[in-house]
Amino acid sequence: MEYKIKNMDEQEFQRKYLNLKILKGIQTYLKSEGEEESVVYPIRVPQELLYQMVKLQGAESADKLVHHIFTIGLSIWSERLFQESFGAPENLKAFIQLMKERESKEK
Numbered sequence: 001m002e003y004k005i006k007n008m009d010e011q012e013f014q015r016k017y018l019n020l021k022i023l024k025g026i027q028t029y030l031k032s033e034g035e036e037e038s039v040v041y042p043i044r045v046p047q048e049l050l051y052q053m054v055k056l057q058g059a060e061s062a063d064k065l066v067h068h069i070f071t072i073g074l075s076i077w078s079e080r081l082f083q084e085s086f087g088a089p090e091n092l093k094a095f096i097q098l099m100k101e102r103e104s105k106e107k
Contacts, residue, residue, distance in 0.1 A: 026075075050066075
């Protein structure tokens, strides 16, 4: 499948741009090891998992485990988003180049 970066319409460009912003945010979050976080409540987890982790290792360990599971899922999801949006690093580079070209034309 040939990647036609130059011929993409505005809607496709905006979709890829937003996906790139999402991927960049995920990358920053994962590098910060959760330091840069927002809280979403409630998060659903298997009750038995939580119960046994608290019972065996305490509440803090259970919280760390839930966060670890979340980061693994986030990593997998972001890889899928990257594949759907860009497919390969070369396509991402071409899109970034297109963004730079458009930005310089707007100035």
